Amino acid sequence: MSDRAGAAQNGRSRLIIGVLAASAMASSLQFTLTVPALPEFPSVLGITASDATWIIVITLLTGTIGTPVVSRMADIYGRRRMLLVSIGLLCVGSIIAAAGMTFTTVLIGRALQGFASAIVPIGISLIRSQVERKQANMGIALMSATVGLGSALGLPLSGVLLAWGGLPLIFWGSAVASALFFCAILVVVPEAPERLNRRFDVIGAILLAVWLTALLLVVSKGTEWGVRSAETILAAAVTLAVFGIWILFSLRSRHPLIDLRLATRPRMMRINLATFFAALGMFANHLLTVQEARAPISTGYGLGLPAITAGLVLLPFAITMVALSPVSGRALNQIGPRATLVGGALIMTAGFLFRVLAPHQLGTVVIGAVVIGAGTSFAFAAMPALVTEAAPLTEVASANGVNGLIRSLSGAICGAALAFLLGSFPDANVNGALSQQGLTTAFAVVAASCLLGALIAAAPIPRRYR
Incomplete structure (x- = not known):
């Protein structure tokens, strides 16, 4: 490879890494932007403080469940394609929450935003596929750092956006940023050549979603419900039962989700x-x-x-x-x-x-x-x-x-x-x-x-x- 071609390739690799790292930062912002704003939701949406916690919990649920599901789909259907789907859902969810500003639309929007957590593992796999190994390690390090930057910046940035335009501006800001990154990925990031030649494990995904949802409800709401409450005991029982079924199914499946x-x-x-x-x-x-x-x-x-x-x-x-x-x-x-x-x-x-x-x-x-x-x-x-x-x-x-x-x-x-x-x-x-x-x-x-x-x-x- 000539010096000119090598320089062009290095420049292309840096651009890919930069776009993916910035997209990762945008995804991590979603998990902290609404935390300082949580006390504002009850008065704006007409809900109780207890109801408002679901605005955080719903994103945690969909993010935790969506990450392994969408990442597996990326290996099967295309990493760039599913990366665009993830950031597209972030954009659509942000618009729904900002335009509706009701408890229902905010919950729907926040649920869709949670799927943005898959951006990080898919982005890392794209870097590994598209970039030479030593440069890929530098890119992975930068991408990991921007995740931390995004989660830390979300706290002060939320206060600034609240002061300027209230709760809707938090969601409109996410919508604009995710739309820009969607376009950047479309233009800059090529599709990875590697594909898994197998079917997607729909039943495994459903079982995973059920036991993870039950587990996260125990973890996030158990203190509020009470350790011995019927809700906590039921959620814990569902977690254990469905988790066992999921393990047996996954071990027997030819093409398991995980x-x-x-x-x-x-x-x-x-x-x-x-x-x-x-x-x-x-x-x-x-x-x-x-x-x-x-x-x-x-x-x-x-x-x-x-x-x-x-x-x-x-x-x-x-x-x-x-x-x-x-x-x-x-x-x-x-x-x-x-x-x-x-x-x-x-x-x-x-x-x-x-x-x-x-x-x-x-x-x-x-x-x-x-x-x-x-x-x-x-x-x-x-x-x-x-x-x-x-x-x-x-x-x-x-x-x-x-x-x-x-x-x-x-x-x-x-x-x-x-x-x-x-x-x-x-x-x-x-x-x-x-x-x-x-x-x-x-x-x-x-x-x-x-x-x-x-x-x-x-x-x-x-x-x-x-």
């Missing part, structure tokens, strides 16, 4: 287990940093910041992730993704231990968040790279979709754990705030989770089990 034999290979299982415990660190950092920033000074740890300013405290975390993405990419190429994941999880552990011991001041909160952001940059770059190495080329999208499902479950459980802590360690004087002991306990538990993720990733696998 290849459990691949997913349970020691190498892939190690990746997904390490992902669960390390991902808990990123989600906990978001939730606990905002809790620390918003809590009144009277709690003994709170900074007493308003909502918009509290969201900005996470901005250094996001900037650190993006700034270190080239370093993460080089680490993937030079020391390998496994060592990169171990190192990232250990840095996250150090960041949470620092927050256990450091005084509760704005400077130390930002320093702790930045250290955790550095670790997250390395860990989140390594996760999809490890999955991509371990999966057959024709199943890269679906394997990354399963890994994305693991991260979503980690985030859901993290949110439920925070609700549990709020009930177990409430501040004596401030309603809805953790006590100082509760915050310290949370940081210590998350540090242990990140350390466990590092140990799992570092554990050797005997050759006969690989």
Whole structure:
């Protein structure tokens, strides 16, 4: 290849990576944009505060279920095609929510927005297919970083959009951004040549949707319903029963939605287990940093910041992730993704231990968040790279979709754990705030989770089990 042709190819690869990474950031924004706006929905839509939580839960449900389903469809029907479907659903859902502004239309819109979570695993599989390996690792690192950037930016950006145009502007902004990215993908990103020559597992998808929905209802609504309530017990029973049926069906199916034999290979299982415990660190950092920033000074740890300013405290975390993405990419190429994941999880552990011991001041909160952001940059770059190495080329999208499902479950459980802590360690004087002991306990538990993720990733696998 001539120098001119090589330069043109490199430029094309960078453009593909840039468009896919920006699309990933737009998808991750959907999961945090509405969180600060949640108190506004009851008065605007005429609903109760309890009803308003469904606006968050419905997106979590469709995102968690849609990620493995749409990712598998991408391997069968075309990755670029299903990427366009995912971002198209994000655009349509945003328009429905913005134009209708009723509880029903907002729920429908938010449900469609959840399918955008499939953008990340499909985008990673497209990068792996279209870009030379070393450059692909740099692209995967950037894409992982922009996911963190989007989730962190959603909190302060939501406050700005609310101030400018109220709730509709949040959804119109998503509609415009997703429409632009749809056009960019259509023009810039080519279709991947790899296809799985098999039928789509409709029954497996239905069973997966049923048990995941029931599980997420237990996790997200169990505290509100009560552990011993009929709703929680019924949802838990459905989860266990349908999960068992799904496993038996998937093992007997010639073309299962999720290849459990691949997913349970020691190498892939190690990746997904390490992902669960390390991902808990990123989600906990978001939730606990905002809790620390918003809590009144009277709690003994709170900074007493308003909502918009509290969201900005996470901005250094996001900037650190993006700034270190080239370093993460080089680490993937030079020391390998496994060592990169171990190192990232250990840095996250150090960041949470620092927050256990450091005084509760704005400077130390930002320093702790930045250290955790550095670790997250390395860990989140390594996760999809490890999955991509371990999966057959024709199943890269679906394997990354399963890994994305693991991260979503980690985030859901993290949110439920925070609700549990709020009930177990409430501040004596401030309603809805953790006590100082509760915050310290949370940081210590998350540090242990990140350390466990590092140990799992570092554990050797005997050759006969690989």
